[in-house]
Amino acid sequence: MTxxxxxxxxxxxxxxPAMLGCVVRHGDTAGVIVETEAYHESEPASHAxxxxxxxxxxxxxxxxxxxxxxxxxxHALLNAVCDAEGVGAAVLIRALEPLxxxxxxxxxxxxxxxxxxxxxxxxxxxxxxVTLEHNTTDLAxxxxxxxxxxxxxxxxxxxxxxxxxxxxxxxxPWRFCAAGSRSVSRPWPPGLF
DNA sequence: CATGGGATTGACT
DNA sequence: GTCAATCCCATGC
Numbered sequence: 001m002t003x004x005x006x007x008x009x010x011x012x013x014x015x016x017p018a019m020l021g022c023v024v025r026h027g028d029t030a031g032v033i034v035e036t037e038a039y040h041e042s043e044p045a046s047h048a049x050x051x052x053x054x055x056x057x058x059x060x061x062x063x064x065x066x067x068x069x070x071x072x073x074x075h076a077l078l079n080a081v082c083d084a085e086g087v088g089a090a091v092l093i094r095a096l097e098p099l100x101x102x103x104x105x106x107x108x109x110x111x112x113x114x115x116x117x118x119x120x121x122x123x124x125x126x127x128x129x130v131t132l133e134h135n136t137t138d139l140a141x142x143x144x145x146x147x148x149x150x151x152x153x154x155x156x157x158x159x160x161x162x163x164x165x166x167x168x169x170x171x172x173p174w175r176f177c178a179a180g181s182r183s184v185s186r187p188w189p190p191g192l193f
Numbered sequence: 194c195a196t197g198g199g200a201t202t203g204a205c206t
Numbered sequence: 207g208t209c210a211a212t213c214c215c216a217t218g219c
Contacts, residue, residue, distance in 0.1 A: 037200070045200070055215060072201050073212030079200085092200055122201045132214095165200055185201095 001148045002140055008063035012038045012082040012089035017176045019080070019091055021149035021156040026128045029104050031096030031118050032153055033146075034178035035185060037163045039079070041088035044168040048088025058136045059088040066144055068125075068135040075122030076130045080139055080146065094121045094164070094175075096128075097183040099150075120185040161189035 003022065008015055016038040023030055041048035041059070047069070048059040058067045059081060067079040067090050083089040096118035098105055105117045105127040118124035130144065139146050149156070157179035162170060164185065177184045180193060 039200070047200080050216070053216070069200085070212090070214060072199060073214070075201055077200060094200085120201070163200075167199080 002145050003064075003148060005062070005064035005140055008080060008082045008139075009084060010082065012040050012091060013174065015080070015082045016091045016174065017158040017160075019093070019146070020158055020176055020178045021153035023099060023147040023150060024078075024093060024096060024124075024128065024144065025100075025147060026130065026144045027101070027104075029101030029128050030099045031124065031128070032099055032150070033093055033095075034097050034156075034181040034183050035093075035095035036176050037092045037094055038082075038174040038176075039090050039092060040083075043172060045163065045166040045170075045172075046088065046090075048090075052088075056088060059090050060086060061136065064139050066134050066137045066139055068130060068132055070132060071122060076125040076132060076134075077121045078125055078128075078130050078134075078144070092121060093124065095119050095177075095181075095183050095185045096124045097181060098127070115182050119183045123185075159189050159191050 016036045019036050022033050039046040047056045062085045065081045071077050079090040079092050081090050117127050159177040160173050161175045163175045
């Protein structure tokens, strides 16, 4: 079942762990979210920290939309805009366990190993065919949608750690990983297994 | 208008 | 472990 806008209209630190176990679907590809990070306008690692600009505007928009941006000139990173409209906050989806359309994912990634298909934010963007065109699209209406956890994923234990690949506000424990998942991006947090 | 720095990945030493 | 690829955007002159 597709998540409604109300799911995202909460503090981002509440939504980020709640997204573990949920399903991201685009076309015939889908995966279960096993790693997220929270970003908020109040801390300098967030693109919203500088205020409303052409780039950051989607973060301040209505919750439940996608925020997609290009990282290092190469990768498309997928976020879900959270918190009330006017608050700049989003959850970065960092890793999935492949669920459907795995052949399609392998073709897009040029790789075979299941754990290599979506175990990083750039990887899952490529595997699911996410592009900058999906920026600001509605995650309740598609083409990219997020659904409630499938059977067996309703009660995921979150391993909390610090965020990856940033240089500012590195100490905040705003990274959430699904306990036991081997599809989480490196470095694996202590206590994952 | 020029510049510098990424919410990354994969290849290579 | 190191490093280049590659481009958008915020910043500063």
